[in-house]
Amino acid sequence: MSWTKLLCSHREVQLIGTLNGGQTFRWTHNKDNDEWIGIFSKTVWKLRQSNDGLQYQVIGSLLSKSNKNNSKKATVAKDVNTELFTSLLEKYFRLDVDLVRYYKEWSEADELFKSAGQQFYGVRMLAQEPVENLFSFICSQNNHISRISSMVEKLCTQYGEEICSHEGTTYFSFPEVQKLCEPKVEAQLRKLGFGYRAKFIQKSAEQIVEWGGEDWFRTLQDMKYKDAKEELMKLHGIGPKVADCICLMSLNHLEALPVDTHVYQIAAQNYLPHLRGKKNVTDKMYMEIGDHFRKLYGDMAGWAHTVLFCADLKKFQQNGKEDESVKPKRRRIK
DNA sequence: TTCATACCTCTATT
DNA sequence: AAATAGAGGTATG
Numbered sequence: 001m002s003w004t005k006l007l008c009s010h011r012e013v014q015l016i017g018t019l020n021g022g023q024t025f026r027w028t029h030n031k032d033n034d035e036w037i038g039i040f041s042k043t044v045w046k047l048r049q050s051n052d053g054l055q056y057q058v059i060g061s062l063l064s065k066s067n068k069n070n071s072k073k074a075t076v077a078k079d080v081n082t083e084l085f086t087s088l089l090e091k092y093f094r095l096d097v098d099l100v101r102y103y104k105e106w107s108e109a110d111e112l113f114k115s116a117g118q119q120f121y122g123v124r125m126l127a128q129e130p131v132e133n134l135f136s137f138i139c140s141q142n143n144h145i146s147r148i149s150s151m152v153e154k155l156c157t158q159y160g161e162e163i164c165s166h167e168g169t170t171y172f173s174f175p176e177v178q179k180l181c182e183p184k185v186e187a188q189l190r191k192l193g194f195g196y197r198a199k200f201i202q203k204s205a206e207q208i209v210e211w212g213g214e215d216w217f218r219t220l221q222d223m224k225y226k227d228a229k230e231e232l233m234k235l236h237g238i239g240p241k242v243a244d245c246i247c248l249m250s251l252n253h254l255e256a257l258p259v260d261t262h263v264y265q266i267a268a269q270n271y272l273p274h275l276r277g278k279k280n281v282t283d284k285m286y287m288e289i290g291d292h293f294r295k296l297y298g299d300m301a302g303w304a305h306t307v308l309f310c311a312d313l314k315k316f317q318q319n320g321k322e323d324e325s326v327k328p329k330r331r332r333i334k
Numbered sequence: 335t336t337c338a339t340a341c342c343t344c345t346a347t348t
Numbered sequence: 349a350a351a352t353a354g355a356g357g358t359a360t361g
Contacts, residue, residue: 022356141357147344148356195342200358239358260356280357282336309356 003048003055004082006090010051012099014122019047023126023249025136025149025172026156035215037166039156040129041088042173044163054093058085062173076178094127106297106304112270113297113304116311123310125303126249130217132174133250134208134232138200155180155194155201177213179203200237207235217251225253240286248302257290257302262312263277264289271296 015036019027027038033324035055036047043061047054063084065077090096099122107114132152139151152174159175180201188199208216220228227249232243239257247256259267259281267289268275290301299303 142355143343143357144345144352144355176335193343196340196345196358197342237358241357245356252343258356262356280338284336313356 017123025152128250130250203236254300
């Protein structure tokens with residue numbers, strides 16, 4: 001199979017910072033050949049980087065325009081598919097955004113960004129699919145990345161659609177909301193170890209379906225950021241932090257700025273000393289921290305903060321051991 | 335309105 | 349070996 005290349009400068013995209021920085025949970029890195037395999041848009045992708053671009057292969061897809069026997073037709077279909085997949089990938093990575101330019105702006109505004117941005121160049125805010133994004137981040141609360149990833153995979157194998165098998169692994173799409181809203185889902189997910197999040201997932205799915213499913217998300221994109229956030233927080237299990245994650249990562253509200261314990265630490269340490277030593281982040285503090293960063297970085301503050309976050313996460317990973325690949329879990333049998 | 339705490343489960347640490 | 353704290357929060361009172 002051949003690679004399709006999207007032209008862009010090396011400093012525009014850094015796959016490890018973008019795909020392994022905690023915004024998405026469905027990409028795995030093969031360290032031997034420096035290739036990535038991941039899933040979005042019902043499609044299994046393989047990615048790699050060269051000096052002048054981002055390259056991809058489609059391993060399998062439920063979107064492909066299939067073609068039967070006629071070889072001329074097959075060639076046409078192949079071109080149509082390439083066009084489709086290239087456009088999907090460009091949108092997913094937001095390749096229309098000139099990130100080098102924004103790094104320059106954010107560096108001029110802030111010394112801390114300047115030093116973080118040098119090492120962590122090319123960290124892009126993906127344009128994810130709202131459904132996957134929302135349910136992944138319901139799983140993220142009180143949780144760590146390796147466990148979040150395994151829970152997301154469970155959702156896909158249980159309720160998603162099979163896309164293809166490749167080198168011994170079967171890949172599944174992220175499930176439709178309709179699949180998650182049935183009452184039995186809660187008990188099933190509890191059995192799979194989702195804990196109290198099981199109820200959040202089933203209930204939220206129910207609400208989303210009731211309010212219009214996919215179409216409801218489209219209305220959230222068209223709203224002002226604050227309104228969209230308010231709407232999201234009506235869902236069971238979605239508070240201010242997860243609502244901001246969804247606004248930022250899949251609803252195109254780039255000023256949304258999720259404040260978790262890490263971001264709180266960064267803010268208290270570097271900018272807002274009066275917030276140091278607090279037990280937990282109150283709503284008021286949450287607002288203050290978000291507004292501080294928005295004032296500093298402007299209308300794409302959420303993207304900028306993700307770069308800081310990424311730097312902080314890496315620092316943590318060097319001390320701790322979070323970076324180890326996910327080991328197969330030993331199931332305790334009773 | 336603002337604040338503290340329980341919550342499922344897994345893991346690293348003691 | 350067994351107990352405990354903490355993990356990229358939220359609902360509840």
